[in-house]
Amino acid sequence: MAELGQKVDLVEETPWAWSEDLLDINPSGELPVLVPPEDTPVAGAYAISEYLNELGLAQTSDAGGLFPGSAFERAEIRRLVDWFLNKFEREVARDLIETKVISLLAPAHGVPPNAETLRAVRHNLKYHLRYVDHLAHTRDWLAGPRLSFADMAAAGQLSVVDYLGDIDWEQHPSAKSWYMRLKSRPAFRSLLTDRLSVLPPHPSYTDLDF
Amino acid sequence: MAELGQKVDLVEETPWAWSEDLLDINPSGELPVLVPPEDTPVAGAYAISEYLNELGLAQTSDAGGLFPGSAFERAEIRRLVDWFLNKFEREVARDLIETKVISLLAPAHGVPPNAETLRAVRHNLKYHLRYVDHLAHTRDWLAGPRLSFADMAAAGQLSVVDYLGDIDWEQHPSAKSWYMRLKSRPAFRSLLTDRLSVLPPHPSYTDLDF
Numbered sequence: 001m002a003e004l005g006q007k008v009d010l011v012e013e014t015p016w017a018w019s020e021d022l023l024d025i026n027p028s029g030e031l032p033v034l035v036p037p038e039d040t041p042v043a044g045a046y047a048i049s050e051y052l053n054e055l056g057l058a059q060t061s062d063a064g065g066l067f068p069g070s071a072f073e074r075a076e077i078r079r080l081v082d083w084f085l086n087k088f089e090r091e092v093a094r095d096l097i098e099t100k101v102i103s104l105l106a107p108a109h110g111v112p113p114n115a116e117t118l119r120a121v122r123h124n125l126k127y128h129l130r131y132v133d134h135l136a137h138t139r140d141w142l143a144g145p146r147l148s149f150a151d152m153a154a155a156g157q158l159s160v161v162d163y164l165g166d167i168d169w170e171q172h173p174s175a176k177s178w179y180m181r182l183k184s185r186p187a188f189r190s191l192l193t194d195r196l197s198v199l200p201p202h203p204s205y206t207d208l209d210f
Numbered sequence: 211m212a213e214l215g216q217k218v219d220l221v222e223e224t225p226w227a228w229s230e231d232l233l234d235i236n237p238s239g240e241l242p243v244l245v246p247p248e249d250t251p252v253a254g255a256y257a258i259s260e261y262l263n264e265l266g267l268a269q270t271s272d273a274g275g276l277f278p279g280s281a282f283e284r285a286e287i288r289r290l291v292d293w294f295l296n297k298f299e300r301e302v303a304r305d306l307i308e309t310k311v312i313s314l315l316a317p318a319h320g321v322p323p324n325a326e327t328l329r330a331v332r333h334n335l336k337y338h339l340r341y342v343d344h345l346a347h348t349r350d351w352l353a354g355p356r357l358s359f360a361d362m363a364a365a366g367q368l369s370v371v372d373y374l375g376d377i378d379w380e381q382h383p384s385a386k387s388w389y390m391r392l393k394s395r396p397a398f399r400s401l402l403t404d405r406l407s408v409l410p411p412h413p414s415y416t417d418l419d420f
Contacts, residue, residue, distance in 0.1 A: 026289075027341065028297055040282055046256065047288035054281045071264045072250055078257035079236075086296050087238055131237065 002187035003152070004052060004066070008034075016102050016109035045085055049149050066149035077143040080135075080150035088157050091124040100164055104198045125161065129172045132158070136178035155182045159191065165202030169210065176210075184208050212397035213362070214262060214276070218244075226312050226319035255295055259359050276359035287353040290345075290360035298367050301334040310374055314408045335371065339382045342368070346388035365392045369401065375412030379420065386420075394418050 001008045013022050015031050026033045026043035034042045034051070042051045053067050067074045095117050103110030111117070132154060135142045143150035158179065161167055169176040182188050192206045204210040211218045223232050225241050236243045236253035244252045244261070252261045263277050277284045305327050313320030321327070342364060345352045353360040368389065371377055379386040392398050402416045414420040 028289075028293055030297075040286075042282070042285040043289045044292045046292045047285040050260070050288055051281055051285045054284065071261055072252070074264065075252040075257040075261045076250075078260055079238075079253045082254045082256045083238055087240070090300065 002190065003147075003185070006052075014106065016106055045153070046081075049081070066152070068146045068148055069144060073144055077148040077150045080143050081153045084150070084153040084157050088128055088154075092121055092128060093157050093160060095121050096161060096164065096166065101196065101199065105196070122166070125166065129167065129175055132178070133172040133175040137174035142178070151178075151182060155179065155188065159205075163196075163201045163205050164199075165205075180208065180210070212400065213357075213395070216262075224316065226316055255363070256291075259291070276362070278356045278358055279354060283354055287358040287360045290353050291363045294360070294363040294367050298338055298364075302331055302338060303367050303370060305331050306371060306374065306376065311406065311409065315406070332376070335376065339377065339385055342388070343382040343385040347384035352388070361388075361392060365389065365398065369415075373406075373411045373415050374409075375415075390418065390420070 013019065013031055015022060015029055018029055022031075022033070023029050025035065025041045028043065030044065032045055032048060034048045036042065042048050049066055053065070067077050069077070095111075098111045099113045099117060101110070103112050132142065139145070141147045141151050142154055158167065162179075169179070183192065189208075195201065223229065223241055225232060225239055228239055232241075232243070233239050235245065235251045238253065240254065242255060242258060244258045246252065252258050259276055263275070277287050279287070305321075308321045309323045309327060311320070313322050342352065349355070351357045351361050352364055368377065372389075379389070393402065405411065
């Protein structure tokens with residue numbers, strides 16, 4: 001939203017607690033949800049990003065919006081958005097967050113850390129980091145010559161993993177240089193001050209020269 | 211594609227076998243992939259549906275295209291597309307297909323049927339069927355007054371589960387009447403002749419009055 005020059009009031013939710021208030025707004029009980037001032041709530045990153053795109057808000061940023069380019073270039077952005085929001089989520093982020101974060105924040109809803117799960121997640125993470133490294137090596141931004149929602153989706157997922165200290169950036173120099181450029185953007189930097197009450201970030205998490 | 215009046219040549223793939231040909235077209239190794247005659251492949255249902263929408267193809271069907279309506283109505287369609295392609299996939303379809311289909315077709319890649327997994331899947335399936343029943347009871351089509359890609363996404367997932375005989379339609383009369391209307395559409399009927407070599411469909415699978 002900051003990349004698009006849009007102000008939002010953030011509200012913290014705990015989706016694992018299956019709250020009635022959140023279920024009223026989004027029956028799936030999932031995040032994110034956007035509540036526009038004079039419209040019905042828009043639920044999920046897919047619906048939100050396309051809604052902002054259709055309203056033309058996504059065309060207002062310096063970077064050319066969330067989905068810049070031709071129909072094919074936009075298809076490539078969406079392929080990668082799907083990759084990070086769904087494939088990466090399923091193969092890395094979900095288990096990592098359940099075992100390392102929710103198990104601390106709300107033990108009744110999380111899954112205790114488990115060596116087998118963490119081994120599988122780290123194996124999958126290497127494959128994803130190699131792919132980000134490959135994309136960042138061959139393109140200016142992940143989906144092509146311009147910053148897009150693919151970079152936001154990837155960086156959003158990777159920043160959570162980075163907070164937990166699970167990324168070996170030295171092994172993935174092109175991914176690292178891509179991530180350094182994103183971290184330095186004004187819109188991204190404010191996110192880096194977010195903290196979990198139960199767990200401090202990995203020491204290099206907020207470093208712009210990590 | 212048939213709803214949009216578009217002809218396609220279908221090619222069968224076995225994504226669980228991690229084939230090099232498929233990986234060349236879609237690095238995630240997942241389906242579906244659309245290969246337009248004079249363009250680069252478009253990978254994944256999300257990118258494909260929005261690509262067709264942007265080309266205007268999605269506006270040509272009798273039913274008003276894949277994403278009819280206002281920006282908010284389209285956000286509601288996309289919320290439900292995401293629900294069925296990702297949430298339903300994760301909570302029901304993936305485990306069901308791995309244990310009941312891939313384990314027969316390609317034992318080395320599937321997971322043998324397991325009582326605990328199947329119990330969890332059936333529990334989740336009831337919740338999803340109640341939700342479809344609720345939507346179909348309160349609206350003409352799942353996302354609102356017009357047929358949309360939300361109906362296609364839901365019907366695509368549910369038809370797989372129905373093939374396997376796991377849907378108790380009698381308990382969900384509004385969902386049943388919605389699904390009967392979809393099954394009767396010319397575009398949908400041809401899909402019902404698809405067969406797995408290793409497993410015949412449940413007897414009522416192709417019945418239009420099931």
